[in-house]
Amino acid sequence: MKTLLILVGKTVNKHFAxxxxxxxxxxxxxxxxxxxxxxxxxNTKALTEExxxxxxxxxxxxxxxxxDTVVLLDEHGAEMRSTEFASWLQKKQQxxxxxxxxxxxxxxxxxxxxxxxxxxxxxSRMTFSHQMVRLIFTEQIYRACTIIKGEPYHxx
Numbered sequence: 001m002k003t004l005l006i007l008v009g010k011t012v013n014k015h016f017a018x019x020x021x022x023x024x025x026x027x028x029x030x031x032x033x034x035x036x037x038x039x040x041x042x043n044t045k046a047l048t049e050e051x052x053x054x055x056x057x058x059x060x061x062x063x064x065x066x067x068d069t070v071v072l073l074d075e076h077g078a079e080m081r082s083t084e085f086a087s088w089l090q091k092k093q094q095x096x097x098x099x100x101x102x103x104x105x106x107x108x109x110x111x112x113x114x115x116x117x118x119x120x121x122x123x124s125r126m127t128f129s130h131q132m133v134r135l136i137f138t139e140q141i142y143r144a145c146t147i148i149k150g151e152p153y154h155x156x
Contacts, residue, residue, distance in 0.1 A: 001093045002032040003141070006063060007134060008056050008105040009040035016135045023138035030145035031093070035138075036063060040105075049107040057110025060102060069096040070117045073103045073137060075127070077120030082154060085121075085140060086147035103133055 005024075011017040020035070027033040038059045044052055064070060069092060080088060092099050101121075102113070109117075123136055146153035 001096050001099055002034070003027075003099045004034050004036055004063075004101070005134075005138065005141075006036045006038065006060055006100060006102045008038045008060075008103070008130075010037060011131055011134055013131050016131050019135045020138050023135075023142045026142045027138070027145055030142075030149065033141070038063075052105065053107050053110040054112070056105045057113040060104075060113060061116060064100060064116065065098065068098045068100045069119075070100045070102065071119045071121055072109055072113065072117045073101060073123065073133060074109065074120040075122055075125075077122040079122050079125070082140060082143050083147055083156075086144035089141075089144045090148050101137070103130060103137065106130060 011020055024033060024035055038056065041047065041052060041055055047055070089099075102109070102117075104113070123133060123140070128136060143154050
């Protein structure tokens with residue numbers, strides 16, 4: 001199973017970017033994992049929030065294949081402990097051809113993207129910056145991989 005993490009816009013903070021790249025490389029030892037960055041929209045001041053979500057959604061939808069399992073990182077998604085997420089990921093590895101996680105832009109997702117999504121996952125009931133979510137989520141993917149393999153990275 002190939003896993004992609006689609007992001008809207010570059011990771012601006014160099015410390016976050018270094019951490020994200022480190023975890024992406026680590027995850028690559030366990031499974032095919034790729035980061036795909038959608039360029040930020042230009043002239044967003046002239047766009048409403050809804051129009052911005054719609055345009056970002058169109059760019060993301062172009063990257064998806066009909067058989068992809070699409071999971072949005074969304075505040076209204078299912079919350080899981082790290083061990084539960086590892087079990088969930090392990091099941092997806094057995095059933096999904098391509099597993100696509102999406103971290104949207106600052107205003108969330110378009111209705112079309114919500115409609116296309118198979119599931120929604122929430123990292124926390126707390127709100128994190130979109131930049132920070134990238135680091136937290138890539139670490140959680142890595143943590144899940146180590147849990148699946150029974151490695152000592154995660155402690156109960």
